[in-house]
Amino acid sequence: MSGIVPELAIIDTAGSIFDRGDRYEIPLYQRPYAWGEEHIERLIEDIDDIPTGSDQKYYLGSLVVARKGDSLWEVIDGQQRLTTLYLLLSALGIRSDEENGALTFSCRAKSDYTLAHLGKLGISGEVEDKLVEQNIANGMRVIMQKLATDFDEEGLATLRKKLARTCLYRIEVPEHTDLNHYFEIMNTRGEQLEQHEVLKAWLMEPLSGRDAAMFASIWDACSDMSCYVQMRFDVPIREKLFGWGFDAFPTSARIRSVPWNTEKGGNSLGIKDIVSSRSVCEGQRGEEDDDPSRFESIIDFRFFLLHVLKVFAHTKSIVGKDEDVPLIASLLDDKKLGQTFHEVVSKGLWEGGPVDRARFSIEFAECLLQTRFLFDKCIVKREYVGGDLDGKWSLKELRRESKKSYRYSNTKFKRTKCQWASTLDKTNKSVLMIQSCLRVSYTSPKVMHWITELLTRMMDDPSLAGSEEFASIAEECASGAAREFLVSGDYMQGVNTPHIVLNYLDYLLWSREKRRYDDFVFEFRTSVEHWYPQNPSDDTFVKWGEVDRFGNLCLVQRNVNSKFSNLNPVAKKSTYQEMIAKGSLKLRRMSELTQGIEDWKGGVCQEHEREMLGILKEACGIPSDLTLND
Structure with missing residues (x-):
């Protein structure tokens, strides 16, 4: 290879990947086309998942080839994906150079015949069934059904636009490579190049x-x-x-x-x-x-x-x-x-x-x-x-x-602002807790910017990796998001309340009473729960117009949310004691404060909210006199 690995646009102004003069041949040592419904639909869904409103390209996989002539390539790896793309383009009415054999199968006449008659499959008298390669024909049927079921005309037009933003990397193996041996390696490996x-x-x-x-x-x-x-x-x-x-x-x-x-x-x-x-x-x-x-x-x-x-x-x-x-x-x-x-x-x-x-x-x-x-x-x-x-x-x-x-031991963080540096195991626990707080808050790896921040700070000064100061740096990653929430002044966000705010509050509560909450761990609590429910069960108590306020919210695991259903706070407290005891710290505090339904609405929730927001403000350096939703 020389230069950047070539990107093959599936569709561009010059045509499709199969309409630019290049010819791809599937050698005999490759297995026949074998993708079934699951693989085919996943490929289409991957393309359809590309965000709209952008012109950036998306990587669809790699194609490993060996040069056999000026425009002829022997496909060593990626033939299943390549063949499926050929079928998809045909189903979408996007032209391929069939006459010059844009895609052919060496010594497999049925496969070539089927590719040449894709548009006539199923039409009586137009195609000789005995000459059809059934796996390719079935693949075409899967695609046609998928397009007919999941896409209207506008959706098909959008899919074509997204195809124009997808590409394959074409990787050419060096000359004189033992192709059979190489294919054995790829076949044993069982997956495409990452x-x-x-x-x-x-x-x-x-x-x-x-x-x-x-x-x-x-x-x-x-x-x-x-x-x-x-x-x-x-x-x-x-x-x-x-x-x-x-x-x-x-x-x-x-x-x-x-x-x-x-x-x-x-x-x-x-x-x-x-x-x-x-x-x-x-x-x-x-x-x-x-x-x-x-x-x-x-x-x-x-x-x-x-x-x-x-x-x-x-x-x-x-x-x-x-x-x-x-x-x-x-x-x-x-x-x-x-x-x-x-x-x-x-x-x-x-x-x-x-x-x-x-x-x-x-x-x-x-x-x-x-x-x-x-x-x-x-x-x-x-x-x-x-x-x-x-x-x-x-x-x-x-x-x-x-x-x-050798052994794995808790990462040591030393106190550096005193004459005698000492190792602090409690700092390890604090760093572990705030990072696990961040991890369960930002569940998608696409938005784990706190990792970049911590790595950048340590690369700027590697001594931070063993310093007590590292704990405060990690905490800054969480407090920044909480500060945005507090400054907004909107504490009635209900299920839209940022998870990091509620998790960070749990971290602060743990930090204040570590012995009391020694059993607490951050888990993937991904559902915002209303302690006083949005929809009271069986009309046994009335709706409350302030259910979305911060004092009435906490994070629970999704399965817990379904169990809590629409019970009132008193019923939740008495029915799910064990569950609450293992839940978020804010949930535990709300349960401890609950004496009656009307008491919770009449002032207990509001006072709890003042206390929790006060803790957050203190940690974020925000004046405590910021207006609250009373």
């Missing part, structure tokens, strides 16, 4: 020798999010990167001192090397860690790369040529992973000039490893030990104890 694998190849293009070996080793180590990154390196390299104790920050000097193995991916990166990369943690394991799936990251590698790119652009002062247009979009979109990197390189300014690709790749790899080390040490994760299937929130760091053993 976006981050294509991105890896692109980033490595300008590198060679030691630089390429360094990049490949770091990328492979960081791509496994299921274990601490130190464990993806052999012990001698691990010691050079992270010190004897495996717990030192991997500075650029440490990274550059490593004798990277140039025999292993040191000159170029073939597609075969990408797909056969390791997927399990390697290296020496400690006595306490026999299970590589002990830890679970809260984000996958694709989103981690987007966070690191933002951190990298900040630390290296890479800015956009247009000051009014952000170089990197605020929303983290994994579907545009490759595109986002390409735009930073092509549109960014580094030290006043264009971005040098080789330098970008080398320094990005260093930042990737450094950020991953900080992520493992200081960003909350789920831990599964002792047969625990639900897992628990964990904030631990890896420490070597002896030449043959």
Whole structure:
């Protein structure tokens, strides 16, 4: 490969992917077309899910090919998706170059015959049934039925527009590649190339020798999010990167001192090397860690790369040529992973000039490893030990104890503003709680901007990763959103009340009485509950016009919301005591305060609201005399 991996627009002004002169041949060693209803409908739904009102492209998958002539490509991987796109375009009436064999199957006459007669399938006398490849014909029927059922004329027009914003990456394998052997690898692997694998190849293009070996080793180590990154390196390299104790920050000097193995991916990166990369943690394991799936990251590698790119652009002062247009979009979109990197390189300014690709790749790899080390040490994760299937929130760091053993212990945060630095385990608990508060509030990885903020602050000053000050930095990520809510003055938002506000309030209540609420943990409480219900059951008590006020709200798990139904506060308190005892702290406080239905409406709820908003205001530095909804 040379240059950027080609993007093939499914539709553009020159026609469709099958109407531009390129011909794609499915070799005999490939299995016949086999996608069923589930796969076909998912592809159409993926395209239909693309947001409207934007001109940005969306990545639909990769197509691995070998050149057989000037315009003839042998398809090695991606033929199921490619064939389905051919059927979809045909169903939408979008022209393909059938006469010149835009898509053909080597030595499969039935498949070719069916593709040539797609528009006549099912018409008596027009098609010889015995010559039809039934899987392709069934695929066409699935598509036609899906389009007829789910789309009207306007919907079909919108779908065509969205197809014009989708693309495939066409990856050409090097000349003289053993295609049969390569196909066996892909077939065993059982899935298409991931976006981050294509991105890896692109980033490595300008590198060679030691630089390429360094990049490949770091990328492979960081791509496994299921274990601490130190464990993806052999012990001698691990010691050079992270010190004897495996717990030192991997500075650029440490990274550059490593004798990277140039025999292993040191000159170029073939597609075969990408797909056969390791997927399990390697290296020496400690006595306490026999299970590589002990830890679970809260984000996958694709989103981690987007966070690191933002951190990298900040630390290296890479800015956009247009000051009014952000170089990197605020929303983290994994579907545009490759595109986002390409735009930073092509549109960014580094030290006043264009971005040098080789330098970008080398320094990005260093930042990737450094950020991953900080992520493992200081960003909350789920831990599964002792047969625990639900897992628990964990904030631990890896420490070597002896030449043959290591252990995971609570990340240490030290007090730095006193003469004698001391380790504070309670700071670990506070950081764990505020991060788990953030995690359950922002459930979509696209909006976990707090991770970027924490990683950026630590990369600006790595000493923060072991400092008591880190707790207050993490808390700022939550208090900012709560402050916006408070300043708005609208405390009657009901189910639209931001979850982070209610979760952050629970964190503040826990912080004030840690011993009392020692059993409290943040869970995915994703439903806003009205303590006094919106719709009283069986008309046994009257509706209340102030049910949406902040004092009457809390977060509960969705299944709890259905159980609470429309009972009055007294009935909820008496019926669901055990559930409430394990619920949010605000819910527990409301239950404790409830004596009667009329009392709750007549003043108890309002006083509870004043107290809760007061706690939030104090934490956010907002004057307490801000007008409330009485």
